[in-house]
Amino acid sequence: MTKKRLAIIGNGMAAGRLLDELLRRGGSSAFEIAVFGEEARGGYNRILLGRVLSGGEPDQITLKSESWYAESGIAFHSGVRVTKVDPVARRLATSDGEAHPYEVCVFATGSSPLIPPIRGLKSADGSPREGVHAFRTIDDCIAIREHARPGSSAVVVGGGLLGLEAAKALCDLGLHVTVLHLEPVLMNTQLDGSGGELLRRAIEKMGIFVRTGTSADEVIGNGHVEAVKLRSGDVVPADLVVLACGIVPRVEVAKASGIPVNRAILVNDLLATQVPGVYAVGECAEHEGKVYGLVQPIWDQCAVLADLLTGANPRARYRGSKVYARLKVAGVEVASFGVPNAEFPTDEVVQVFEDRRGVYRKLIIRDGKLAGAMLVGCAAAAPVLVQMFDRDEPLPPNRLDVLATGLSLSTAGEREICNCNHVTESAVLDAIRDGYDTLPALCEATRAGTGCGSCRGQLAGMLANQTSEKSFDRITG
Ligand SMILES: Cc1cc2nc3c(=O)[nH]c(=O)nc-3n(C[C@H](O)[C@H](O)[C@H](O)COP(=O)(O)OP(=O)(O)OC[C@H]3O[C@@H](n4cnc5c(N)ncnc54)[C@H](O)[C@@H]3O)c2cc1C
Incomplete structure (x- = not known):
């Protein structure tokens, strides 16, 4: 069978995840994949940029080394920008003057920083001011x-x-x-x-x-x-x-190529644009009026697109994502999802403000279910709350029970540890038992901790518990 040419424009977090999803489904036997990345380096975890800013080496946040692409049979055009797509001839033009034919093209061009209208940002000659x-x-x-x-x-x-x-x-x-x-x-x-x-x-x-x-x-x-x-x-x-x-979706190439754009590139439930053979995922895509700026919805989109392109599940559809942010902001744990305030007189609000500890927790409950939650200073309850929100599970009559850290009301073992990748506690424990006994190995095997990374501390704790239990078993026979 002749392989189709699949071109991915952009080499950010969406492109990286799409590649993983395609390869998992045997996509390299159906496609000759080419990735065009304007940044002259392999894919990296943008979420962890703070580490590089505070002095870490870029390698610390690399997700795919330059050699990974060749080893995986992918043509990687590093430091090459796509300047235009000709959807009729099915050909891409690139900044190095080359033209590349494709059968399927995916935009994963992300966003650029929003530059506010502040006077003096540029020098007199129009170049960005030094500093x-x-x-x-x-x-x-x-x-x-x-x-x-x-x-x-x-x-x-x-x-x-x-x-x-x-x-x-x-x-x-x-x-x-x-x-x-x-x-x-x-x-x-x-x-x-x-x-x-x-x-x-x-x-x-x-x-x-x-x-x-x-x-x-x-x-x-x-x-x-x-x-x-x-x-x-x-x-x-x-x-x-x-x-x-803030950010602005990068749509300049789509616009110049006649691909319909609103705030971002318009896609339907198949992540397809109105132009045959052209798709979009990530921060550059607009689905049902929504443009997402967090990785978890992007992971959902990439899984659906990989299902469709490889034929693994031709009925896969993207119906939008419930957004939850679980972040470590400058070292402070923050989680927030759903509505931030009561919207109807019947909405119930539970707030716990621990002034001394610097912890604030708030639940907004509608019809006995979670409509929103906010945690600042301690987000230990976040995985359980996110899961309840995701699954529309009813809250217990004593609402404070769900805020008790580590307590799960969900079926034992089904508690999610990693909300970005929906990895449950039992899947993590299974992997540890299977011998994935270092944090990097455990993350790679389960995918837990590879999104926003906020669960990595918890994973390390589980590893420490399990490995000390193992040594205890060895000692006690
Ligand atoms: C500092 C920071 C912290 C963050 N923290 C979190 C967090 O805690 N949790 C969370 O969920 N999200 C977080 N995010 C957001 C998350 O990183 C983004 O949602 C995600 O990176 C978007 O992925 P993307 O592939 O759509 O875009 P990007 O990762 O921006 O990748 C797009 C890539 O395409 C390239 N490109 C664009 N146009 C072209 C072209 N014409 N030709 C070739 N290449 C092109 C760009 O150079 C870029 O490399 C954070 C972002 C930043 C910057």
């Missing part, structure tokens, strides 16, 4: 690090997940850091006023200055950055400005 950086890629992290001198000062524009991650990393490098956030509440997409306030206190305790309800009006400096003028008129001295103000 102003976005926070999206390994190259961004390396460039920021080159500017980040201990004792110098940085202003981070944006108090969402990315901004706080960047602020923590810069503070760890010994910089004087100020975070500016336009809204009164930090991480206002995920948190309410109480949650945001607690997070702010935790961030300030680390030595980071937080200014909410204001933003940058102008970057001041003669050539390089010297200060940031706020909307309030205050001036904050700064040697470095990091922009973390």
Whole structure:
């Protein structure tokens, strides 16, 4: 059977996951796969960029080394940007002047950082001002690090997940850091006023200055950055400005190629665009009016597309994802999903605020089931809550029972440890019993911990428990 040519545009987290899903289903016998990646490196875990920013080697977050592609029979065009797709001739044009025929083409072009309208971001000649950086890629992290001198000062524009991650990393490098956030509440997409306030206190305790309800009006400096003028008129001295103000789906190539786009590339339940042979997954795809900015929905999309392309399940359909964010924000555990506040008079709200411990937990309950939850400072209950939310399970009459850490009301063993990849406790324990007794081996075997990574501590704990039980068994015979 002649193989079809499958071209994947982009080599980010969606592309990496799609490759894994295709290979798992024997996709390499049906397709000659080519990946075009503008970033000149193998795939990496973008979620862990904070590690590189705070001084770690890029290799620490690599998911696929450059040699992996060749070993897996995939043609990897590293550092090559696709400039246009000709859907009639089924051919891609690339930045190195080449043309590549395809039968199936998948857009996985992700997003670019949103650049806010702040005066002075560029120098007089139109080039980016020295000392102003976005926070999206390994190259961004390396460039920021080159500017980040201990004792110098940085202003981070944006108090969402990315901004706080960047602020923590810069503070760890010994910089004087100020975070500016336009809204009164930090991480206002995920948190309410109480949650945001607690997070702010935790961030300030680390030595980071937080200014909410204001933003940058102008970057001041003669050539390089010297200060940031706020909307309030205050001036904050700064040697470095990091922009973390949100993301914009990368649709420029799709647009130029006549592929219908709204906020992102429009796809249906088959992840197909309106143009035959062209699909899209990840942050560049818009399904039913939604564009997702977290990995778990992207994993769902990649599994469906791989099922369809390989014929493993021609009836697979993507129906949208319930979104839950379980994150470690600058070292503080945060989980948030569903609605952030009561919406109907019949909605029930349970809030536990532990001022001294710095822990806030909130449940919004509708018809006896979870409509939303928010955890700040301790997210141990998150896996159980996410699972109940996902499966629409009823809550126990004593609502506080579900907040008791580690307590699962779900069937024993069916408790999810990794919500990103839906890996249950029993699957993890089975793998440990099968001899996967190091964290990397366990993660690779089960996929647990390979998404946002927030369950890796729990996995390490399970490994330690099981291996110490094994040694105890050996000692006691
Ligand atoms: C610092 C940080 C922390 C995060 N933390 C979390 C978290 O805790 N939990 C979570 O779920 N999500 C988190 N995210 C979001 C998550 O990383 C993204 O949702 C995910 O990376 C999106 O994957 P993607 O493949 O769609 O896009 P990307 O990973 O951005 O990959 C797209 C790739 O396509 C390339 N590309 C674009 N256009 C072209 C072209 N024309 N030709 C060739 N290549 C092209 C780009 O250069 C890029 O490498 C975080 C993101 C960042 C930046």
